[in-house]
């Protein structure tokens with residue numbers, strides 16, 4: 001890695017990047033029919049400083065081509081992709097390029113400024129001062145014409161503004177390559193024009209900007225420097241817009257006067273001029289792309305990622321040069337690894353900013369916070385009124401056990417079900433941000449875990465405290481806190497299970513399977529049927545039921561530990577002595593701490609498992 005004089009920078013400074021691909025095939029498994037070939041040996045080049053459009057009829061393979069080039073899809077891909085004449089190293093390329101999917105992945109409850117500051121905090125090195133980050137954010141917003149929306153929540157932005165926010169967030173780190181999937185989708189013609197002008201400006205500053213596009217108007221088409229027409233996974237034309245009509249004319253395909261060339265080429269691409277014309281164009285495009293003069297590229301010796309040197313081509317008002325200088329000023333010790341293969345900020349800083357973002361999202365989510373808390377209070381009050389004073393009554397000990405058990409079932413459902421439904425909504429943002437190397441999955445999971453705990457613990461504690469006192473459980477601080485601890489563990493376990501169901505299964509399946517899982521946990525918890533009465537070949541399942549440990553632990557906590565005799569208002573109360581009741585349940589007086597640790601182990605193991613499930617899901621999506 002070349003180190004220019006004058007110090008280093010933490011910023012990923014790069015040369016302009018040229019992408020060349022040849023013999024690119026992409027196959028997917030397609031049901032019982034075996035493999036389906038989507039891209040059929042494509043060759044081409046995308047140059048820096050150019051705005052490239054990938055056009056073609058629906059199902060032509062445009063998105064697939066872009067996904068393959070961006071490294072979003074790797075399974076089933078053969079052929080070569082080179083960056084500046086060298087085989088693409090995805091580890092490096094991911095840090096240098098950015099992918100903006102068709103659906104805008106923004107967080108609706110965060111304002112434009114907050115979203116941008118999170119992006120800047122994660123995508124720029126910690127050595128860049130906050131003032132410089134803020135200045136950078138303001139400059140990018142101004143550059144993209146959305147500074148007037150700085151205080152607007154992303155959920156309230158118009159389609160065009162939201163698209164610009166997505167681009168702005170990625171621009172913070174000044175990526176030399178931008179991939180955009182249908183950036184003009186669902187935009188009106190004037191916003192569409194604004195969006196393409198913006199992309200053109202970004203490209204002309206030295207970036208390689210590649211986007212898929214559907215049916216552009218003649219005016220918009222003219223704004224692209226380079227056009228790739230795909231159909232049936234093959235290339236029909238690649239070259240400049242201005243030469244396209246002349247090129248097609250060579251093959252006897254005449255674009256009528258006053259006709260939009262985009263409409264004309266799309267007609268050709270859907271086969272309006274016959275199969276033979278298409279085959280001829282496929283062969284000609286292939287021959288053209290593979291001629292030696294077309295294959296000449298940049299010098300492969302030029303490094304992709306330079307330390308300390310300002311980007312030569314990206315000069316939006318010298319913004320990134322200033323950020324570079326800011327990082328250089330703050331730097332005290334050299335880095336051991338090249339900046340373009342590592343995250344801009346450390347793991348701890350990633351966790352910090354992600355945690356802060358989760359905290360804001362959670363506190364602003366009206367449904368999550370208010371309705372959830374309100375429901376916990378309401379159910380607790382009803383439970384308290386209905387079973388008031390039951391806890392100290394020796395005549396209805398079984399009723400009290402039922403109340404305690406029912407209480408926790410609400411905790412299970414109230415923690416599991418919202419996660420099943422809300423988590424899949426967060427996944428696309430996670431996918432985009434991890435792919436664009438904002439942060440590591442470990443940091444995300446750690447921040448998510450840390451932010452989930454206080455919310456789950458708070459709602460559960462409020463609920464269990466109300467029910468505990470209203471149902472007159474023993475007025476003993478030690479018992480109360482031990483009881484609360486088990487309830488909070490149950491909430492965390494249920495939340496993690498909901499998270500895993502939401503990750504593994506489609507939302508409808510997850511919403512069905514979660515109650516099924518809850519029923520299974522109840523069946524094997526020892527409440528309806530004592531563990532000893534469960535047939536031997538099924539008994540092992542009770543060890544997997546976290547509710548078994550909760551039930552045992554709660555009984556031991558409430559009735560064990562030399563609790564004094566219960567109130568008895570009849571001549572004879574069978575369970576006046578709480579110890580007698582525990583003996584009947586065959587629960588050891590001292591089993592509490594065993595159950596406490598087992599439940600804690602459940603929390604830790606399930607959280608770890610959730611991380612691997614998430615990793616699998618992200619990997620599978622590729």
Ligand SMILES: Nc1ncnc2c1ncn2[C@@H]1O[C@H](COP(=O)(O)OP(=O)(O)OP(=O)(O)O)[C@@H](O)[C@H]1O
Nearest residue numbers: 028029030036038057058059060061062063064065
């Ligand atoms: N995982 C997959 N399994 C089966 N077929 C797939 C898969 N992914 C893509 N395809 C098929 O590959 C073809 C190309 O898909 P792609 O999404 O690239 O099309 P597109 O040109 O972007 O279309 P549109 O403009 O409608 O978005 C389509 O026929 C699609 O059904």
